Amino acid sequence: MSAYLDWKWIPRGIALGILAFIIFGPLVNLLLWTVTERWYFPHVLPLKYGFSFWANVFSPRGNAMSSLGTSIFIAILTVVLSLGLAIPAGYALARLRLPFRGLILLALLIPQAFPNLPVYVNIARIFYEYNLNGTILGVVLVHVTHGLVYAVWIATAAFSAIDRELEEAARSMGASALRGFWDVTLPIAAPGLLASAIFVFLESLDEFTGTYFVGAPDVSTLPLLLYTAGSGGNYQIASITALILLIPSIAFMFVVERFLRSDVLSKVGH
């Protein structure tokens, strides 16, 4: 029996090994580049390791720290605005009888159904007329539009997963509609809403295309810094920036299931 099992592990091991190489090979490569001082052909691995580029990136005069600050500031504003818009919308879509519900959902689905590059090009042109190009507010508005769709979907799913009777019980005990929402509905929906907040935060942190058209060169976020450093052939700076963007993304992948229970996930997009 055990011999049989061992034999079955050979194809399994090869397949999983290839997959691991495909997934982790590029990631290891990135890690190597972040600590490389010198690396050129035909050497398989870097010739000299060190952290001199890290000191460069994190020096107070470096662009990276100010880009990181700008990125986080934009992302926080985006989360506040997106959730501020998405919580009431999600509640109404999940709970209240809405006229034209289908049409409203269609409008909220459209940003997912069309490529957004032509849209960003024209937003940049419209923003130019209102002096929003190259401003933090302009970039935040672009990120909100992008994040809002996810935020509304997840908020709708989170609210529809809540048992309606809990709210009705609160109402029947004399709580006002707002009080019932604030004390009963919102706390139960909180994990789902938190997940959508993190998701919107990451989407904003990682957003490149919209910022490239609307923000650059006046507003420099981490993805723009990464792009500039990479185009200039400065792979160490680009890789360190990429690593800074990578860590929160991977951390979120591991915790997302804790926030989004399966009953909420199964209602996303419904």
Next chain:
Amino acid sequence: MSAKLETKVSDAWGSETPPQARSADTSGMVQATGSAAESGGWAMPVQAIGLLLVAPALAVVVFLFIVPLISSVTGAFDVGGALSLGNFAKAFELYSGDMLFTLAIVLLSSALIALFSIMIGGYLTLGSNPRAVAILRWIYRWPLFIPFIVVGQILRTFLAKNGLMNNIFIELGLMTPLSAMSFLDWRGIVIAFVWKQTPFVALLLSGAMASIDRSTIEAARNLGANRLRILVEIVLPQVRTTLLVGLILSFVTMMSVLSVPLMINAQSPTMITANMAFRINAYRDYGVANALGLISLLMTSAVAWIYLRQTMREHSR
């Protein structure tokens, strides 16, 4: 009935403050709406309250997505203020090769994403060894939330002629240094798209596969059907919709990504996303950029139509 509804809608919209003012303090708005409803003893119909709650979010999408989307269409036909097809003539003259290139890359990537996500989802659902399933589940999801710009950067260094991948192959004796070649052309773009998007579709697909009725699978297994046959004949037909939705979302995403073509292969032939950026940055040529944009919209609207029809059908409950 519909006229009545419309007046209610216009009331709801009419009493609104402009979107900028509203979005600044939405929590205040929730409060105001709630207390208005309270003091009026639900004088305001529930439908109007609902619309009031949805309106700010809807306004943002309309003004910051749908309006620019429409102006990208009108802008494509605009040459110096006159209605013309000149932008399209120029776009086809300069970029017809890149249009085909884009379509080929996105279709090939979609096909590979479908294949790999079916393989991953299928093994996660039908795999007999719990440990192998757990390892696969742990490995395949890593690229899920990695941003495209990072994918572009790490694959640019990994797939280069002297990149780590070729170096490892040479070291293992799988390749000679002379036969090493750069993958930073159409193959690099396809690899980047497949690497990034397969986990997304596989996640959706494995979720859908996990929720189908196990009894049919068990019945087929008892009748001696092998796992490949169960996957193709029993599991796949039941998760077809999910696969389609995942692939269409990926298709639209790939048509929108600028960073990957810019970073992996910005020389011709390249994707029309890179061409659009080039027209804007080098010439501020919004006409041709919008014409290219409209062409990419047409490519996706064909698949988007399938997607919207599918979701609308599910929503019309």
